[in-house]
Amino acid sequence: MSPSSLSKAALFAALLVVIFVISWESYIRSTGFEISFDDGGPLWSHQRDRVYGPMDKTTVFIGSSRIKFDLDIPTWDKITGNQAVQLACVGSTPRPQLSDLANDPKFKGRVVVDVTEGLFFSLNPGNAFRPNEAIKYHTKITPTQRVGFELNIPLESTFAFLDKDHYSLNTMLDNLQIPSREGVHMGPIFARDFGYVRFDRQEYCGKLFMADTAQQHLQANIWAGFGRMNKKPPISGPPLDSILNLVKFDVDKIKAKGGDVFFVRTPSSGGFLEKELMGFPREKYWDRILATTGCKGIYFKDYPQIDHYVCPEESHLSPSDAIDFTTKFIDILRTDYGWTFPWHHFALTFILSVAELSTQQLSLSHSLTLSLPWSSTPTPS
Amino acid sequence: MVFNSYTFIAFFIVVLLLYNLPLAWKSKKIILLLASYVFYAAWNPPFILLLWLSTVVDYFVGRALYTQENVTKKRLLLVISLIGNLGMLCFFKYGGFLLENFTLLVNAIGVDFHPAKPDIILPAGISFYTFTTLCYTIDMYHKKSEPVKSILDFSLFVTFFPHLVAGPIVRPPQLVPQFETPRISTRKMLMDGLLLLSLGLFMKVVLADTLLAGTANDVFGNDGMLPMLDTWMGVLAFSGQIFFDFAGYSTCAIGAALCLGFVLPDNFKYPYAAVGFSDFWRRWHITLSAWLRDYLYIPLGGNKKGEGRTYINLMLTMLLGGLWHGANWTFVFWGGLHGFYLWVERFIREKFKSKPMLSPDISTAGITSGGRSGSFIYALLTFMLINVTWVFFRASTFKQSWTMLGSMFGITHGGEPMLTSISIIKVSVIVTIMVIVHWLMRNSSVLTLAYKIPWWVLSIAWACMLFSIMLSQESTSSFIYFQF
Numbered sequence: 001m002s003p004s005s006l007s008k009a010a011l012f013a014a015l016l017v018v019i020f021v022i023s024w025e026s027y028i029r030s031t032g033f034e035i036s037f038d039d040g041g042p043l044w045s046h047q048r049d050r051v052y053g054p055m056d057k058t059t060v061f062i063g064s065s066r067i068k069f070d071l072d073i074p075t076w077d078k079i080t081g082n083q084a085v086q087l088a089c090v091g092s093t094p095r096p097q098l099s100d101l102a103n104d105p106k107f108k109g110r111v112v113v114d115v116t117e118g119l120f121f122s123l124n125p126g127n128a129f130r131p132n133e134a135i136k137y138h139t140k141i142t143p144t145q146r147v148g149f150e151l152n153i154p155l156e157s158t159f160a161f162l163d164k165d166h167y168s169l170n171t172m173l174d175n176l177q178i179p180s181r182e183g184v185h186m187g188p189i190f191a192r193d194f195g196y197v198r199f200d201r202q203e204y205c206g207k208l209f210m211a212d213t214a215q216q217h218l219q220a221n222i223w224a225g226f227g228r229m230n231k232k233p234p235i236s237g238p239p240l241d242s243i244l245n246l247v248k249f250d251v252d253k254i255k256a257k258g259g260d261v262f263f264v265r266t267p268s269s270g271g272f273l274e275k276e277l278m279g280f281p282r283e284k285y286w287d288r289i290l291a292t293t294g295c296k297g298i299y300f301k302d303y304p305q306i307d308h309y310v311c312p313e314e315s316h317l318s319p320s321d322a323i324d325f326t327t328k329f330i331d332i333l334r335t336d337y338g339w340t341f342p343w344h345h346f347a348l349t350f351i352l353s354v355a356e357l358s359t360q361q362l363s364l365s366h367s368l369t370l371s372l373p374w375s376s377t378p379t380p381s
Numbered sequence: 382m383v384f385n386s387y388t389f390i391a392f393f394i395v396v397l398l399l400y401n402l403p404l405a406w407k408s409k410k411i412i413l414l415l416a417s418y419v420f421y422a423a424w425n426p427p428f429i430l431l432l433w434l435s436t437v438v439d440y441f442v443g444r445a446l447y448t449q450e451n452v453t454k455k456r457l458l459l460v461i462s463l464i465g466n467l468g469m470l471c472f473f474k475y476g477g478f479l480l481e482n483f484t485l486l487v488n489a490i491g492v493d494f495h496p497a498k499p500d501i502i503l504p505a506g507i508s509f510y511t512f513t514t515l516c517y518t519i520d521m522y523h524k525k526s527e528p529v530k531s532i533l534d535f536s537l538f539v540t541f542f543p544h545l546v547a548g549p550i551v552r553p554p555q556l557v558p559q560f561e562t563p564r565i566s567t568r569k570m571l572m573d574g575l576l577l578l579s580l581g582l583f584m585k586v587v588l589a590d591t592l593l594a595g596t597a598n599d600v601f602g603n604d605g606m607l608p609m610l611d612t613w614m615g616v617l618a619f620s621g622q623i624f625f626d627f628a629g630y631s632t633c634a635i636g637a638a639l640c641l642g643f644v645l646p647d648n649f650k651y652p653y654a655a656v657g658f659s660d661f662w663r664r665w666h667i668t669l670s671a672w673l674r675d676y677l678y679i680p681l682g683g684n685k686k687g688e689g690r691t692y693i694n695l696m697l698t699m700l701l702g703g704l705w706h707g708a709n710w711t712f713v714f715w716g717g718l719h720g721f722y723l724w725v726e727r728f729i730r731e732k733f734k735s736k737p738m739l740s741p742d743i744s745t746a747g748i749t750s751g752g753r754s755g756s757f758i759y760a761l762l763t764f765m766l767i768n769v770t771w772v773f774f775r776a777s778t779f780k781q782s783w784t785m786l787g788s789m790f791g792i793t794h795g796g797e798p799m800l801t802s803i804s805i806i807k808v809s810v811i812v813t814i815m816v817i818v819h820w821l822m823r824n825s826s827v828l829t830l831a832y833k834i835p836w837w838v839l840s841i842a843w844a845c846m847l848f849s850i851m852l853s854q855e856s857t858s859s860f861i862y863f864q865f
Binding site: 005006007008009010012013014016017020021038142143144145147148151152155161162163164167168169170172173174176178179180181182183184186 | 382383386387388389390391422423424425426568569572573575576587591592595797798799800801802803805806807831832836837839840841843844847848849851852853854
């Protein structure tokens with residue numbers, strides 16, 4: 001082959017790649033898959049850089065997956081005029097993030113801690129892996145990683161096939177579900193449309209998931225399976241005291257810098273909620289967090305406005321309920337806990353009316369995410 | 382920055398565009414030098430000061446070494462250069478290790494000494510650019526080549542971004558003459574370079590990071606006992622991972638340089654097809670092996686001072702080669718094991734050199750037609766023994782190494798199976814194909830093959846590599862050899 005043939009080979013290879021990409025992307029979109037950002041260290045780190053705003057302008061959210069699904073960030077931002085910074089990590093305890101913020105001398109703001117008891121009080125290192133990795137990434141981030149992140153944004157905003165959790169080579173090989181060897185545990189495969197990640201790290205259930213009860217049951221069974229796998233009794237005694245003392249230590253550090261910490265127990269429902277309450281009775285866990293730290297908190301069952309949600313897979317709110325929950329959560333913060341927001345009075349009325357209208361539309365068309373201007377994938381800024 | 386990042390793609394496009402502007406050769410070299418500093422500073426900007434220091438000191442010391450006729454002064458200058466270069470390397474790379482061992486030693490003789498553990502960040506590529514500058518000053522001392530005429534050329538020789546952080550380790554005569562006269566990147570060079578860049582990224586991103594790293598990390602991250610199958614799979618996965626990772630980097634480096642019109646030396650020649658261990662070291666990290674041979678083994682006396690000294694020199698070279706890879710006794714042991722293999726091989730070769738039919742051909746990379754099956758069996762034995770050495774290279778402690786070896790050879794039993802069927806399939810398929818390809822390609826090269834096959838076959842293979850890179854959206858990870 002001559003050098004000119006190599007040029008021909010290169011051009012033809014480029015053409016084939018373009019054809020592959022267009023075909024693969026078209027196929028994935030045709031199955032209803034939506035854009036989803038990689039929720040790894042770079043995206044977390046990008047949010048972590050935003051925590052330094054003053055308390056009336058910025059609220060940092062940490063926790064597990066529930067707050068990522070349940071807090072509708074565009075709604076929060078619009079009503080409060082205050083920026084929500086989402087630092088929660090799925091399947092994780094938020095204690096590493098709390099320590100990270102407590103030990104950052106520059107951070108003097110407000111933190112809302114979502115409590116999913118089974119994860120919050122977990123001593124399993126696996127439940128601290130994601131936040132620890134994210135913190136490590138942020139601490140050691142290099143200039144080239146920052147530039148790489150910025151270059152990646154337009155690509156991830158455009159191509160659904162770049163979703164690592166469903167369409168990376170390794171995931172697709174794992175999803176072949178080749179029977180494994182005896183004694184080897186294989187992780188469950190989540191319902192494909194259960195969680196899409198937006199650029200602000202908010203997660204939401206996809207349209208197909210909301211329309212498909214089979215996917216919802218599959219996901220609920222996966223949560224139940226996780227519960228069955230954990231054969232240890234819930235933490236108690238000195239290890240529990242130790243965790244609570246460490247949390248208080250970090251909370252005190254944040255308060256000493258002029259910051260504030262607030263706890264929230266976000267909704268779950270059905271059999272999953274029953275099992276959670278059996279394993280982690282409120283008086284032994286939630287009440288002790290507030291008593292030990294001296295912080296305020298909202299337990300969803302205490303407020304009729306937010307005690308009635310039915311989670312599609314018993315653990316996370318639907319997109320429409322997330323908007324409703326966020327709106328009412330803000331209202332409770334304002335009326336019962338004296339939080340003030342600059343835009344509140346003006347925006348609340350407007351948002352409530354739009355949300356109500358949109359929810360009505362959802363029941364007709366199942367297309368809430370399209371009908372609400374702020375619930376579509378935001379353009380990164 | 383790393384080759385497998387969007388940042389590098391953007392950076393390289395800009396560099397290619399600027400480099401191909403109709404500018405004077407000196408301006409183009411300045412562009413390349415500035416680009417190389419940006420490439421390096423993208424990790425940790427302050428460490429660029431170390432690079433400047435090393436460059437300036439060695440440039441002037443090198444010139445003085447070449448012109449100085451007074452032997453005492455000449456030796457003094459060489460010592461200054463060695464202390465400067467090796468001192469910096471020792472502080473950053475071996476500081477913690479030396480302190481830890483010193484503490485163990487003084488504690489053992491009853492002195493109560495417990496210093497705080499130093500928190501030293503290792504500058505990227507320090508082992509590589511230290512060796513690059515060292516060979517220049519040693520060459521100047523021996524007047525093996527002419528001093529580099531301008532500091533611009535010398536800076537570019539040290540800093541040229543394709544080889545800067547993980548090799549190939551270049552010698553002045555290999556690269557400096559290419560900077561002295563204007564270079565033009567021909568279309569052939571550009572295409573060859575792009576093909577090698579794509580192949581290198583495929584090896585790193587798809588084969589090393591996506592398909593093999595997970596299994597290797599799971600097995601080596603497990604402190605307890607594992608069944609024989611799991612342990613072997615983990616070790617084989619690491620054998621593949623480290624080859625694809627490091628050879629992938631070298632291939633990218635050679636490809637990137639070629640796109641700009643420069644030729645870097647080969648660093649890997651299908652090492653898992655090596656017939657014997659001397660052959661392995663002619664195929665694995667070739668530029669480091671050659672460096673150690675020329676600047677350590679031969680100055681120690683090589684094989685010119687008797688049989689006994691030859692064995693000692695061989696072992697010393699391999700032990701120091703092991704230590705170069707990392708500040709841990711497991712790396713030294715890894716080097717020692719290779720030294721032992723070389724001893725045995727040398728002993729057998731010496732014993733049977735008058736009876737060639739009794740031994741496989743281990744003298745060169747060539748395979749005699751009569752001994753092909755014997756050579757293949759010896760190549761497989763070499764590969765298996767190399768896998769044993771990788772256990773010490775990758776395990777964090779000797780305890781873990783012995784536990785794994787016990788499991789691999791059925792000496793100890795127990796442990797719960799860990800690897801899924803798909804992990805075992807991935808490792809088995811990739812490692813088998815890798816060994817077959819190495820064997821078939823052992824006397825050839827990628828570019829030779831690319832020019833032999835029909836253009837459309839190359840196109841499809843190239844497109845598949847690029848598309849599988851796109852499908853492997855793992856987080857950008859560093860190349861393993863950066864830590865060395």
